[in-house]
Amino acid sequence: MRRILWFRRDLRVKDNPLLSLGGEVLPIFIFDENILSSLPRDDKRVAFIFFYVEKLKKQLKEIGLDLKVFYAKPTDVFEYFLKKGFDEVVASGDYDAYAKQRDLEISHKIHFRYIQDTYIFRHNEVLKDDGSPYLVFTPFYKKARKILDSKNIDEYPLKEHALVEEEYINLTIINENEELLSSSLELQSMGFKEVALDIVEPYEKLQIFMKNISSYKEKRDFLESDIGSRLSVDFRFGTIGVREVLRFLFENSHLDIEPFIRQLIFRDFYAYLLFHFPQIENENYKYSFNGIENEEKYRTFCEGKTGFPIVDAGVRELIQTGSMHNRVRMVVASFFTKDLLLPWQWGEAFFAQRLLDYDKASNVLSWQWSAGTGVDPQPYFRVFNPYLQSKKFDKDGVYIKKYVKELKDVEVKNLHKEEYLLEHDILNYPKPMLNHKEAAKKAIEAFKP
Ligand SMILES: Cc1cc2nc3c(=O)[nH]c(=O)nc-3n(C[C@H](O)[C@H](O)[C@H](O)COP(=O)(O)OP(=O)(O)OC[C@H]3O[C@@H](n4cnc5c(N)ncnc54)[C@H](O)[C@@H]3O)c2cc1C
Known part of the structure; x- marks a missing residue:
């Protein structure tokens, strides 16, 4: 062969x-x-x-x-x-x-x-008894978990191979005339620039993460502690295999590993849904309301100048680092689809251009979850209150002040107060672009089936 x-x-x-x-x-x-x-x-x-x-x-x-x-x-x-x-x-x-x-x-x-x-499972491995795909995560997770106890984590053995004779040294370019050109193997040969990257090897991330795994469930939403594994980018490009991570977790089963395994199965669930319902890549699964196009609101959001500290901090984190904390992704996506009433596809595309861990399934399904339009979404009438979210998960404003420097002198309690932000001028920082309570009311009306 x-x-x-x-x-x-x-x-x-x-x-x-x-x-x-x-x-x-x-x-x-x-x-x-x-x-x-x-x-x-x-x-x-x-x-x-x-x-x-x-x-x-x-x-x-x-x-x-x-x-x-x-x-x-x-x-x-x-x-x-x-x-x-x-x-x-x-x-x-x-x-x-x-x-x-x-x-x-x-x-x-x-x-x-x-x-x-x-992924951990094949698209047809975790099905309901009647052979159809699950539409809700919890029953999917329960079935998946049973399978995982007995298989899907074994290591693939490395076999002996003979290498086909070819030219391997250079980058092979095939141009528009289908001619083969040979160039040195470097980013510049493809027209890209060197970029400074802060790469931490996945095995090192795993070791660091294991030290905190017991508090993962309790602390993962808090922005200052930020104890997530940061492995999403490695799963995206397979720089570590998900089986290997699972084996490592099972070897440490005396620790509270289940909340993390649940997230890995979540990732599988989203890919599974995209496989079984490919139309959701672009279309709502539930409800017809799909936002209102508004270029000006969109621009303000993209510049991180909405006047909502937690939202602006998230957008700026994404632009600066290529990442965003999971809790902030949820707040930002809710703000985008509910407060701003913009189409979730626009937000999905904004993330797609910038996330280092960008993965079509996780991104689309998460955006549809936030908009309330997906296969297993949050209820359409649930609208995150950005002020309460930041008060709870960034109590001391450390995350906000890290990314929104204009707010460095604002007293912490005021970062989470709509009235304060609406009524006070802050040098170089805009007032909130809308009133959250009113916007939430409008959103519930708009999304109501
Ligand atoms: C609007 C929105 C867009 C998102 N877009 C992406 C995306 O493009 N690519 C991506 O990998 N994740 C996406 N996520 C999920 C999640 O935010 C990231 O996986 C997580 O922040 C990565 O950090 P971590 O590796 O430290 O995660 P950890 O908390 O350590 O979780 C472990 C792994 O589980 C998986 N995982 C965790 N949470 C989720 C989740 N909610 N959905 C699916 N998988 C999850 C990831 O592979 C992650 O690496 C998105 C979430 C939201 C709300």
């Missing part, structure tokens, strides 16, 4: 099912021109992926293999391989519409084999 091993969301050697097949192989990674061409030249994700692609190449060399790296449209890459006598291409699944269509087109050229890696 001659196989192309297509690394995509699994940028690692350890416990990678791609490397458990054996035979003659050509490992590849494609910087997808269709996706990259619209990104800013200093996109942090491209730099992050590049860092791990180089690392993967090194790791593969250590086991006698290598990685051929392309900057091209994936269909052009497989066109190139057509005459080279490969039996199949193997890759782990990707559930969003673009990825599915891309894989379908490639499967018309070469036999395409999916393997399970990105």
Whole structure:
């Protein structure tokens, strides 16, 4: 068997099912021109992926293999391989519409084999007794948890492979005339800039996180302590496998690991819903109301100048770091869809452009959850009060003051008070752009089925 091993969301050697097949192989990674061409030249994700692609190449060399790296449209890459006598291409699944269509087109050229890696469960592994997909998380979680007790965490053994002869040193570019060009393997060859990244290796994150895992449930929402694992970006690009994390957790089962396992299963649930209900990528699952387009409100939000401290801090954190605390994502998405009544798709796209851990399933489903329009959403009449949220989860205003410097001299208690913010001028910081109570009332009316 001659196989192309297509690394995509699994940028690692350890416990990678791609490397458990054996035979003659050509490992590849494609910087997808269709996706990259619209990104800013200093996109942090491209730099992050590049860092791990180089690392993967090194790791593969250590086991006698290598990685051929392309900057091209994936269909052009497989066109190139057509005459080279490969039996199949193997890759782990990707559930969003673009990825599915891309894989379908490639499967018309070469036999395409999916393997399970990105998620804990296959899309058809956790079903109701009548064979239909679950629509509510808790029963999904209960069934998934039973399966997990007996399987899905074993490590894939690394097999012996023979490396297909190819040129591996350089970056292979396929241009618009389908010509193959060779360039040095660096970000600049694709037109991107080096970006300073604060990369912490996933194993190190896991070690740090395990020290706090017992207080994860109780403290994960609090912004100052911020004790989350920060592994979302690693799950996104497979720089650590979810099976490995689960094995590690089970080895520490004397600690309170369940709340964290629940979140991992949540991630699976969202991908599962996107697989079974692909239309939710763009459309509401529930209720027809879909926000009111308003460019001006949108711009104010994107600049982090709504006058709502917790919302502005979240937006600015995202712009500066490529991340946002989970609790703040929930507050921001609620504010966006309910207070501002903007279409959730706009907010989803705003996050998509900036989140380092951007994942179509988690992002779309979370935005639809916040808007109350998703498969298993919060009730449409639940509107987060941004002031109460910040009072509870950022009591001392540490998070807010970190990202909204204009508020550094404001007394902490006033950061959480609408009347104060509406009535006082704060140098260089706007007044709240709306009254929350009135906005919440309007939202409930608008979303009411
Ligand atoms: C509006 C909105 C948009 C979001 N967009 C994304 C996204 O694009 N990519 C993404 O990975 N997560 C997204 N999330 C979920 C969550 O905010 C992040 O996974 C989390 O903040 C990552 O931090 P962590 O790794 O420290 O998480 P931890 O608290 O350590 O959780 C462990 C892992 O569980 C998973 N997880 C945790 N919470 C959720 C959740 N609510 N939904 C799905 N998976 C979860 C993640 O893979 C995470 O790494 C979004 C949440 C909201 C409310």
